[in-house]
Amino acid sequence: MDSINIEIPSLSENIRIIESFIDNVKDKFNLNDDIYGNIMIAVTESVNNAINHGNKKDKSKNVSITMNYSEDEIKFIVSDEGEGFDYNHLPDPTAPENIDKPSGRGIFLMKHLCDEIEFKSEGSVAELTFYLN
Numbered sequence: 001m002d003s004i005n006i007e008i009p010s011l012s013e014n015i016r017i018i019e020s021f022i023d024n025v026k027d028k029f030n031l032n033d034d035i036y037g038n039i040m041i042a043v044t045e046s047v048n049n050a051i052n053h054g055n056k057k058d059k060s061k062n063v064s065i066t067m068n069y070s071e072d073e074i075k076f077i078v079s080d081e082g083e084g085f086d087y088n089h090l091p092d093p094t095a096p097e098n099i100d101k102p103s104g105r106g107i108f109l110m111k112h113l114c115d116e117i118e119f120k121s122e123g124s125v126a127e128l129t130f131y132l133n
Contacts, residue, residue: 001070014063035130050082054080066079072133082124
């Protein structure tokens with residue numbers, strides 16, 4: 001299994017670095033557009049959550065992204081230095097009382113775009129898996 005790791009300070013503008021990283025992954029592994037699109041949205045959303053919620057935009061704290069690649073799947077592990085969150089009890093963004101809220105859709109979206117998603121370390125680590133076949 002191939003593995004690539006990058007680390008960024010918790011600044012919103014560093015999302016561009018992640019987008020370039022994913023573009024490079026697409027080219028290197030010749031990913032199809034559907035998988036590429038899902039990865040781009042889900043991973044940037046996860047990194048955004050890590051910056052804004054996990055590390056609370058503290059630029060002295062880093063977000064680490066590790067990509068593991070095998071013949072069958074590609075996995076992104078996004079880690080922050082925050083305390084984590086209760087990922088088992090998230091409000092449903094499709095519930096009528098939450099429809100107009102500006103936040104709360106990220107993890108819902110990530111769950112629909114990934115083939116597997118798992119949270120570890122109280123939620124400060126997200127593992128996003130995409131099947132290639």
